[in-house]
Amino acid sequence: MTVIQHHKTISIALCLCNPSEDFLQKQLESIENQTIQPTEIIVGDDSENEIGLTVIRAWSDKTRIPCKIIQNKIRLGISQNYSHVLSQTVGDYIFLCDQDDVWFPTKIEESLRHIMENEDGGSIPVLFHTDLELIDGHGSVTGSSFMDKQRIRGGDQNQLGLLMLHNNVTGCSAALNRSLLEQVLPIPQEAIVHDWWIALNAAITGKTVFGNTPLIQYRIHGENAIGLRPLLSKDNISRFLQPNHVGREFAKVVTQNYAIHDRYKNKLNEETINFMKQLQIGGFPLLRAAKLANVRPQAWSRGIRFNIAALTKTYMRFLSM
Numbered sequence: 110m111t112v113i114q115h116h117k118t119i120s121i122a123l124c125l126c127n128p129s130e131d132f133l134q135k136q137l138e139s140i141e142n143q144t145i146q147p148t149e150i151i152v153g154d155d156s157e158n159e160i161g162l163t164v165i166r167a168w169s170d171k172t173r174i175p176c177k178i179i180q181n182k183i184r185l186g187i188s189q190n191y192s193h194v195l196s197q198t199v200g201d202y203i204f205l206c207d208q209d210d211v212w213f214p215t216k217i218e219e220s221l222r223h224i225m226e227n228e229d230g231g232s233i234p235v236l237f238h239t240d241l242e243l244i245d246g247h248g249s250v251t252g253s254s255f256m257d258k259q260r261i262r263g264g265d266q267n268q269l270g271l272l273m274l275h276n277n278v279t280g281c282s283a284a285l286n287r288s289l290l291e292q293v294l295p296i297p298q299e300a301i302v303h304d305w306w307i308a309l310n311a312a313i314t315g316k317t318v319f320g321n322t323p324l325i326q327y328r329i330h331g332e333n334a335i336g337l338r339p340l341l342s343k344d345n346i347s348r349f350l351q352p353n354h355v356g357r358e359f360a361k362v363v364t365q366n367y368a369i370h371d372r373y374k375n376k377l378n379e380e381t382i383n384f385m386k387q388l389q390i391g392g393f394p395l396l397r398a399a400k401l402a403n404v405r406p407q408a409w410s411r412g413i414r415f416n417i418a419a420l421t422k423t424y425m426r427f428l429s430m
Contacts, residue, residue, distance in 0.1 A: 118148040119217060120200030124190045125154045125161035125208050132209035132328060133164050135248070139212040141172060145221065147204070152178045153194035155185050161208065191280075191303040192296035201231070203290055205304065207281040209328045211244070216324040220284040223318050234289035234315030236307060238263060239282045241327035248328075255279060255327050260408040263319030269312040270403040272305070273366055273384065274415055277407065278317070280304030282325050289315055299368035301361050309369045313376055355414055356423025363388050363424060378402075391422035 121140065125133070140147065154161050162180065169176035177197065185193065195203065202221060220237050228235045240263065241255035256262055261277040271277060280303060285293075292310045300306035311317045370377065370385045377385075380402035387398035396419050399405065406412050418424050 117202060117221070118200040119145065119221075120198035120203045121147045121150045121206050122191060122194045122198055122203060123150055123152045123206040123208065124187065124194055125152060125156055125165070126187070126190070127156045127158060128161045128164070128208040129330075130160050130164055132330070133161060134168070136206070136208060136210055136212075137164070137168050137172075139210075139214075140206070141174070142214050143212065143217045144215050145217045147174055147217065148200055149198070150174055150176045150206075151194050151197045152176065153185075153190045154178065154180045155187075155190045157184075188296050188300050188303040188306070189298070192294065195290060195296075196294055198290070201287050202284060203287070204284045205280040209330070210241075210281050211248070211326040211328070213324050213326070217284075219320065219324055223320060224284060224286050227316050227318050228286050228288065231286060231288055234286065234292055234311060235318060236278070236283060236285045236289055236311035236315070237318045237320065238278045238284075238308075239320040239325065240323045241279055241282050241325050242323040244326045244328050246328065246330040248326075250326070251329070254323065260410075262407060263317075263321070265407070267403050267405070268317050269309070269381070271406055272309050272312055273381075273402075273404045274362065274406045275411055276302070276305035276308060278304050278308040279327070280307070281327065282323075283307065285311070297368050299364050301365050305365070306369075309365075313369070313373050353423055353427075355418050356421065356425075357427050359415070359418035359424040360427035363428060391419055391425060393420075395419045 152165050162178065165176065165178055169178070179194065179197065181190065191205070202224060204217065204220065223237045224235045227233065243251040243253055243255060243258070245251055263277060265271055265277065283304060285307065289311055292314045293307050296303055296306050308317065366385060366388065374382065384398040384402040384404055387395040396416065406415055
């Protein structure tokens with residue numbers, strides 16, 4: 110593998126939670142095979158066993174890439190684990206990394222190119238993300254992409270409007286510059302998941318750049334922390350039919366929206382601020398405010414769920430006001 114020299118510093122934020130030894134090893138091998146090598150890897154271990162630490166320590170003894178390992182004394186959960194690991198990085202550019210995927214050799218190179226073309230020398234916060242090629246537990250390509258399965262798409266001109274209802278950025282495909290990281294941290298407890306919070310920050314303070322060509326293989330197996338559940342899968346439909354499910358889940362979205370409002374209320378436009386206010390009222394006033402603020406989801410089924418949540422107002426009983 111020919112390694113391209115680069116003068117910028119690159120950090121990889123790798124978070125572990127009870128990883129598979131084999132899958133983690135393949136993830137690390139794909140990092141070593143990059144055409145541009147990272148400056149450092151910061152590992153946050155949130156596991157209940159020693160498997161991940163054993164693999165990382167053995168690998169760090171052999172690799173030329175500096176590796177810092179943080180073993181959490183208490184379980185942080187995925188978002189707070191990433192928040193802590195990201196706070197320890199020093200690179201100009203930061204890559205989010207899961208424990209069980211495979212990076213294509215040019216992932217770092219291509220991601221850097223897209224960010225640097227859009228950051229104006231680092232002054233503009235930039236998030237870059239891509240679609241993902243799906244593989245099974247044996248590494249065989251399944252024949253479809255992550256975004257197709259989830260019925261989401263990147264490059265939406267209405268990025269903030271859709272992020273007010275659902276996420277379309279998959280963290281393990283993402284990279285960001287230091288300017289954006291400074292806006293993102295700390296990730297609050299109200300954040301549903303770290304990549305969604307990062308995407309919201311990028312939509313408000315800078316740019317989101319989407320690459321349609323996958324630079325990563327996303328592994329589907331029985332122990333994924335987030336995993337891949339088709340939007341209209343049997344499991345999703347079953348959850349949808351559970352009493353209060355829509356309200357309970359939308360309450361989490363509302364709580365996250367309040368947190369982003371508190372951080373950026375001076376940067377949000379009047380229509381978006383009004384949408385935030387109408388979240389406390391619900392019903393048709395909320396739906397009207399969403400239309401005026403251009404808040405709308407991707408995929409008709411998500412639109413139905415939003416309308417149900419708004420009109421029934423069941424989410425309000427799950428809010429901590």
